[in-house]
Amino acid sequence: MIVDRRRLMLRASVVVLAGSFATGCAIQPQELTPLESSNLADNTIAGVNADQQPITGSIDIHEAVARALMFNLDHQVELADMAVRESELELAHYSLLPNFVANSGYIGRDNVNASSSQNALTGIESLATSTSQDRRQKVADATFSWNILDFGLSYVRARQSADKVLVQNELRRKVALRIVEDTRTAFWRALSAQRLLKRLQGVEQQARSVEREARQLTADKVSSPITSLTYEREIVDVQRTIGELQRELIAAKTQLGTLMNIIPGTPFTLAGGRAGPSSIPNQEMATLIHTAVMNRPELREVAYRQRINEQEAHAALLEMLPGLNIYSGSNFDSNTFLLNNSWQGWGVKATWSLLKVFSYPARSAVIEQQDELLNKRALAITMSIMTQVYVSRIRYAHSAKEHGVAQRYHDVQQRLVAQIRAESAAGRVTRQTLVREELNTLVAEAKLDIAHADLRSAHTFVLTSMGLTPDYSEAVQGSLQDAAALLRKGVPMQVASAGQDK
Numbered sequence: 001m002i003v004d005r006r007r008l009m010l011r012a013s014v015v016v017l018a019g020s021f022a023t024g025c026a027i028q029p030q031e032l033t034p035l036e037s038s039n040l041a042d043n044t045i046a047g048v049n050a051d052q053q054p055i056t057g058s059i060d061i062h063e064a065v066a067r068a069l070m071f072n073l074d075h076q077v078e079l080a081d082m083a084v085r086e087s088e089l090e091l092a093h094y095s096l097l098p099n100f101v102a103n104s105g106y107i108g109r110d111n112v113n114a115s116s117s118q119n120a121l122t123g124i125e126s127l128a129t130s131t132s133q134d135r136r137q138k139v140a141d142a143t144f145s146w147n148i149l150d151f152g153l154s155y156v157r158a159r160q161s162a163d164k165v166l167v168q169n170e171l172r173r174k175v176a177l178r179i180v181e182d183t184r185t186a187f188w189r190a191l192s193a194q195r196l197l198k199r200l201q202g203v204e205q206q207a208r209s210v211e212r213e214a215r216q217l218t219a220d221k222v223s224s225p226i227t228s229l230t231y232e233r234e235i236v237d238v239q240r241t242i243g244e245l246q247r248e249l250i251a252a253k254t255q256l257g258t259l260m261n262i263i264p265g266t267p268f269t270l271a272g273g274r275a276g277p278s279s280i281p282n283q284e285m286a287t288l289i290h291t292a293v294m295n296r297p298e299l300r301e302v303a304y305r306q307r308i309n310e311q312e313a314h315a316a317l318l319e320m321l322p323g324l325n326i327y328s329g330s331n332f333d334s335n336t337f338l339l340n341n342s343w344q345g346w347g348v349k350a351t352w353s354l355l356k357v358f359s360y361p362a363r364s365a366v367i368e369q370q371d372e373l374l375n376k377r378a379l380a381i382t383m384s385i386m387t388q389v390y391v392s393r394i395r396y397a398h399s400a401k402e403h404g405v406a407q408r409y410h411d412v413q414q415r416l417v418a419q420i421r422a423e424s425a426a427g428r429v430t431r432q433t434l435v436r437e438e439l440n441t442l443v444a445e446a447k448l449d450i451a452h453a454d455l456r457s458a459h460t461f462v463l464t465s466m467g468l469t470p471d472y473s474e475a476v477q478g479s480l481q482d483a484a485a486l487l488r489k490g491v492p493m494q495v496a497s498a499g500q501d502k
Contacts, residue, residue: 058271066483078172098146143329188453189252295467406451
């Protein structure tokens with residue numbers, strides 16, 4: 001009795017000590033220290049362009065697209081997510097295999113595991129206290145098992161994982177198409193900015209100079225106030241136009257550098273001319289819409305999600321079925337009281353979760369509602385695609401018209417300024433008139449460049465709206481130089497399927 005009390009007190013002390021230890025080891029939230037925050041900032045800043053290849057020359061449109069696809073961080077995130085989905089699919093394949101579990105252990109106690117028997121009818125002890133177990137034992141087993149229901153569910157989950165890879169690939173395609181479209185638009189604007197900004201700043205200074213001269217002529221009464229003020233208004237109007245053009249162009253190069261993952265402030269030059277874009281597809285609107293709906297990644301993504309939801313319905317049905325588990329294994333027990341210390345065991349077990357049967361109607365309703373949601377989303381996306389195809393062609397036609405007007409205006413202004421220069425050299429026109437026309441000529445050139453950039457952007461938008469985008473998968477697998485060279489040759493215009501686009 002005294003021994004039992006000591007043991008009880010010892011166990012109580014152990015429990016109290018364990019509780020005190022657990023309380024003392026309670027986890028508290030710990031914020032980053034200033035040093036850790038500083039190191040984190042340094043590491044992330046250094047990693048932003050760690051894989052960036054150095055700029056060795058002028059960048060043309062093809063190298064800009066190649067750099068954007070290879071180094072843009074948004075695209076890198078999608079590629080990393082794609083790798084995760086592929087790894088999950090590879091992991092799902094292992095769930096199709098049978099289970100093979102090995103266990104080993106050591107069992108011990110501080111006294112003998114002894115017991116006595118009692119006659120169930122008379123209540124009299126029928127055997128003396130005895131034991132059939134050593135106080136120290138070593139046990140081990142290796143069991144092979146295969147659950148047919150788990151295999152079926154694992155097969156369904158693996159197929160869902162495969163469709164998730166395809167979903168992520170369409171998401172990656174969508175990001176890639178947006179990056180290419182933004183890169184092309186930013187490139188032509190940045191090229192115009194590179195060619196015109198310094199000249200715009202120079203002629204703006206000239207405009208201010210002749211504006212002051214006009215005011216002085218008015219003050220000196222050399223010309224009539226109406227003539228001087230009219231000329232001054234024209235100069236101010238040109239200055240306002242120059243300011244608008246500068247605002248439109250000044251951020252283009254920074255935007256392009258961001259798309260190519262170039263640190264802001266890094267100097268680089270662009271190369272290119274004003275070559276017009278290729279023609280757009282010229283079919284009936286119904287054919288164009290059908291092509292767009294068939295090719296766009298947004299709708300293909302929804303189609304894959306519908307397949308995943310369909311597989312979920314199959315999984316819900318499988319989970320209602322009884323499970324049949326087949327097992328076989330080898331066992332070892334060091335207990336010296338056993339006649340056979342090692343043996344082979346096998347058997348079959350059947351299990352059935354009745355709760356799954358009762359919950360199936362609710363789960364089926366969720367799956368049906370999810371399918372209805374996906375159907376509605378597909379219809380909404382289809383309507384959006386149809387609108388984009390229609391609007392893109394209107395935008396392209398309008399941009400082509402504006403480009404033609406800007407081209408004619410530029411040609412007329414070039415001929416006019418040539419005449420003004422000749423008249424100025426002969427002394428028949430004033431310096432103010434020559435400067436004004438020089439300003440108008442530069443404005444006409446800037447507007448032509450912007451109209452050209454808009455036309456290029458509209459052309460890209462037409463192809464993107466229809467899903468007729470090049471398959472860039474081969475272009476971004478090698479080096480930057482190889483990718484740019486391949487894009488210069490022209491990659492085929494086709495739908496980038498999941499298998500092609502990896």
